[in-house]
Amino acid sequence: MAGPVPELEDRATRCATRLSDADRVLLASHIDADGLTSAAIAASALERAEIPFETVFEKQLDETAIADIAATDYETVLFTDFGSGQLDIIGEHEENGDFTPVIADHHQPADRETEYHLNPLLFGINGASELSGAGASYVLARALAEVWNGERRSTEETSAESEWMDPRSDGGIVTASGTNDARADNRDLAALAVVGAVGDMQASSGELHGANAKIVEEGVEAGVVETGTDLALYGKQTRPLPKLFEYATDVHIPGISNNEGGALRFLDGLDLDLKRDGEWRRWSGLSNDEKQTVASALVQRAVSKGVPASKIDQLVSTAYVLPAEPVGTELRDASEFSTLLNATARYERADVGLGVCLGDRGDALERARKLLRDHRRNLSNGIDLVTREGVTHEDHLQWFDAGDEIRETIVGIVAGMAMGNEGISRSKPILAFAEKNEDELKVSSRGTHNLVREGLDLSVVMGEASRAVGGDGGGHDVAAGATVPKGEESAFIERADEIVGEQLS
Numbered sequence: 227m228a229g230p231v232p233e234l235e236d237r238a239t240r241c242a243t244r245l246s247d248a249d250r251v252l253l254a255s256h257i258d259a260d261g262l263t264s265a266a267i268a269a270s271a272l273e274r275a276e277i278p279f280e281t282v283f284e285k286q287l288d289e290t291a292i293a294d295i296a297a298t299d300y301e302t303v304l305f306t307d308f309g310s311g312q313l314d315i316i317g318e319h320e321e322n323g324d325f326t327p328v329i330a331d332h333h334q335p336a337d338r339e340t341e342y343h344l345n346p347l348l349f350g351i352n353g354a355s356e357l358s359g360a361g362a363s364y365v366l367a368r369a370l371a372e373v374w375n376g377e378r379r380s381t382e383e384t385s386a387e388s389e390w391m392d393p394r395s396d397g398g399i400v401t402a403s404g405t406n407d408a409r410a411d412n413r414d415l416a417a418l419a420v421v422g423a424v425g426d427m428q429a430s431s432g433e434l435h436g437a438n439a440k441i442v443e444e445g446v447e448a449g450v451v452e453t454g455t456d457l458a459l460y461g462k463q464t465r466p467l468p469k470l471f472e473y474a475t476d477v478h479i480p481g482i483s484n485n486e487g488g489a490l491r492f493l494d495g496l497d498l499d500l501k502r503d504g505e506w507r508r509w510s511g512l513s514n515d516e517k518q519t520v521a522s523a524l525v526q527r528a529v530s531k532g533v534p535a536s537k538i539d540q541l542v543s544t545a546y547v548l549p550a551e552p553v554g555t556e557l558r559d560a561s562e563f564s565t566l567l568n569a570t571a572r573y574e575r576a577d578v579g580l581g582v583c584l585g586d587r588g589d590a591l592e593r594a595r596k597l598l599r600d601h602r603r604n605l606s607n608g609i610d611l612v613t614r615e616g617v618t619h620e621d622h623l624q625w626f627d628a629g630d631e632i633r634e635t636i637v638g639i640v641a642g643m644a645m646g647n648e649g650i651s652r653s654k655p656i657l658a659f660a661e662k663n664e665d666e667l668k669v670s671s672r673g674t675h676n677l678v679r680e681g682l683d684l685s686v687v688m689g690e691a692s693r694a695v696g697g698d699g700g701g702h703d704v705a706a707g708a709t710v711p712k713g714e715e716s717a718f719i720e721r722a723d724e725i726v727g728e729q730l731s
């Protein structure tokens with residue numbers, strides 16, 4: 227297999243061979259942007275390999291969810307974007323003969339082994355910054371195409387006439403639908419893998435690194451991904467210019483960020499025609515010269531307001547564009563695409579997000595856009611609440627309790643977006659509590675990549691602190707979550723603060 231991550235090649239091939247030998251597969255996946263793209267990549271690869279499958283989604287892969295999976299009559303279960311951390315429970319069901327697991331994940335594995343386990347962490351690759359769940363699924367999909375094409379070629383060699391040869395392709399192998407080699411070897415799925423990695427916050431320092439970068443290269447070669455240097459602002463495809471700059475808060479520019487009037491005055495002061503038919507244009511619709519003029523003026527404003535040079539450098543990053551999608555839509559930009567997917571997942575409509583990933587540009591896309599509008603409104607209300615009520619500062623972290631006023635599925639996003647607002651520091655990780663049910667609380671945590679470089683690992687913080695109070699948790703170094711019993715908040719915070727202090731000392 228000439229795949230993007232040589233270290234994973236053998237394991238991916240073994241996992242793909244197991245799937246190709248299955249009569250049918252149950253595909254189980256997480257529901258966030260990384261999970262949805264993981265599922266879409268796996269579903270596409272299974273369908274192309276003519277392996278019957280059914281897809282289920284789980285917000286949390288706990289004992290009950292795994293037991294429900296075991297109760298089905300599927301002999302093979304493919305877990306994507308989760309499964310590694312639950313391998314102790316999955317392994318018990320495997321030993322009992324309930325099913326054979328195949329896992330494509332990037333989270334910290336439990337202390338147990340299984341044969342068909344594809345995880346970058348097992349091969350010295352950082353699963354928090356170098357390969358996402360969608361990336362692991364992509365590596366598996368590439369291997370599955372290799373196995374499938376090999377089996378097909380073997381069959382063709384014994385056949386008098388091959389129905390897989392397209393006379394228009396100079397003898398090249400194509401899929402049943404007659405598409406090109408990028409589809410035949412699943413390289414076209416690199417676009418979804420990039421969306422998943424960006425949605426999983428893996429574009430640290432403004433770009434994707436490591437194995438993710440190799441997937442980007444394959445996507446560029448396949449013609450499904452384009453990259454380039456651009457402003458590091460969210461909403462370049464869809465936000466009118468004033469809103470683009472008003473909401474650009476990762477690098478705070480005094481007089482523009484969080485300042486509607488200031489953003490308008492900044493744009494009005496430029497010698498450019500930035501409106502069409504009375505409506506503000508979008509960044510994606512500007513010419514390169516116009517973009518250069520606006521960007522230069524933005525940098526000059528930042529310098530004049532004393533923004534540190536290191537911060538100004540963060541105004542520019544690598545953009546990941548999906549050229550097959552229309553300019554000015556959420557699907558054109560990997561960051562906006564991932565936000566759209568998160569909006570479907572956070573409101574229990576993973577089926578809608580999956581439909582968009584699989585190419586539904588009708589009902590699924592319209593439903594996703596409505597969910598995104600609702601999602602943005604809820605996020606705005608949540609950020610306003612946290613900023614108004616404030617956070618509690620401990621020695622090494624800060625936290626707030628949203629109770630039932632912010633959905634537990636979005637409280638972590640709210641926490642991350644609120645960092646940097648008045649009274650909310652970006653130099654400490656933030657923890658957010660929200661009601662999960664009558665007996666438990668959801669805890670979400672967010673940090674910054676600068677804190678991670680200083681030693682922060684929120685996966686360890688959430689895991690150790692939650693288990694100390696009878697809960698459980700995990701995730702990634704920059705973002706993680708946990709479930710804890712009600713009444714244990716103080717003990718949890720105390721232990722989490724200790725661990726953060728040890729990490730950053």
